[in-house]
Amino acid sequence: MEYSKELIDDLDKKAKKLRKDVVISIGVGVAGHIGGSNSSADIVTALYFYKMKHDPKNPKMTDRDRFLLSKGHVAILQYAALAESGYFSVDDLKKTKEIGFYLQGHPDVLKTPGIEAGTGSLGQGLSIGLGMALGMKLDHIVRKVYVLIGDGESAEGQIWEAAMAASSFKSDNLVAIVDNNGLQANGKIIDRYNSYPLIPKWESFGWNVIEIDGHNMEEILSALDEADTVKGKPTVIIAHTVKGKGVSFAENVVGFHNGMLTKESYAQALAELS
């Protein structure tokens, strides 16, 4: 499928804005998950601003696509997407994690509009998404459930329970996207705990597998659109990404999984994203 240059440019700009929002919501002197937010930013942008049918004025609209952030620790990225979509004020992002505030460290279904379920205990989002996909089929709602999972998270056994179940149920309304940035909290996946190779695993679990560059907007859109054409099996998009993407000093740096910004590095990050 062909995508106009204007569309791609707009989405790239939006992704940059989400990354900037992430930096602003982390702020100075407090740890925040900048690494995994920035690796997922292009994917989340494509979902919220191109692919998904959703309505910030009516978050519970029956006929909506659903997004689940299984890697719930990058809630700040989803908050940025929700705020930029109009679910709540962008100004509120900088108050994220303040005591009692509606923007918690991990997605909270009771507090934040646009959140579909609580996630963050890793490995559970795909199962929750499968439940939604099954429920939508029962109701003959022809929309999709998108679940973003991490490659580090893929060590969790429940991911594979869900993968097995989704192909058993032929859930073609379920799309998993793996943010394959190559790093887990304590180092390189290949060194620390090697959960690779991913593609043969997903294929053997009965999924349609699409491999893309997770920072190439055209490839992201094309993969999401291709998933619509696949019948009788779920689709997984393995997106190769760079942890911390867009902030030079955080790119591929393990310490920025949940890192802290100084006044200087905060200013530099914002400058790079402006």
Place this chain on the structure above:
Amino acid sequence: MTYTNQRMAYGNTLVELGKNDQRIVVLDADLGGSTMGKLFEEAYPERHFEMGIAEANMTSVAAGLAQTGRIPFTNSFAVFAAGRAYDQIRQTIATGKLNVKICGSSSGMSDFGDGATHQAVEDIAIMRAIPNMTVICPADANETVQAVKAMVDMSGPCYIRLNRNDYENVTAQDKPFDIGIPSVLKEGRDIAVFATGIMVGKAIEAAKELEGKISVKVINVSTIKPMNKEAVISLVKGCKAIVTVEEHSIVGGLGSAISEVLCKECKPIEYVGVNDVFGSSAHNYDDVLNYYGLTKEHIMEAIEKMALK
């Protein structure tokens, strides 16, 4: 229809309710033949999900189904429903107050042959520690029928603990189940016995046998959480001591829940329950109950001890 088995009461009630309530869906982890989820599967195959031997996934899938407006019931043995899927229940279902109903079947020692791995002695403690969770432990099959109806009528997460074996009913048929209301099944003045699950029947037998000697009140606590503090305090007025009876560890179960309420009342409490140990295989249910001190005689002994205080 009268049942004398909680599993049969549960499975048949889901079928009855599922007829007119399309929201009800049932999930099993390859134990539907035991949990009686198979009855729902036979009646409404499109609303029953075989989730394989993968309880964690089953529980999170139920969370997702609930978020599409369904009322999912997940079935497994209590030891797996509460233990293996604890994190899934806590992280998504309880934090979000999702409308998922969790059935812990074959609880306590009731799966007598399979031994410790299959005998849940701590499921009440686990479930009752989770915020937003309702915990129900019916005394018999009659009450199970009504409890399932009440679970559908309430919104939010709920754990129901069921026994595997056949027992005579001790509660009235068709009496609506009020979540959180303990009921007096036998009046008495001296000792207040709080019991839950199938131990309620044994407590009544013990109380009757002591009649003329000690006046014993038997209270069926079929909702462990929320615990009705005012009712519990008012029920022990005039009684000199308290006995709690449960087919569960004395750590964190009914005895603990009652003690938390009555700690300011300064009355002696004796616990009849599993004494902080795992279960064991036995050739029959009575053997295992006897071995762990869960018989009518053990309850009488505890009551008599308290009467001397």
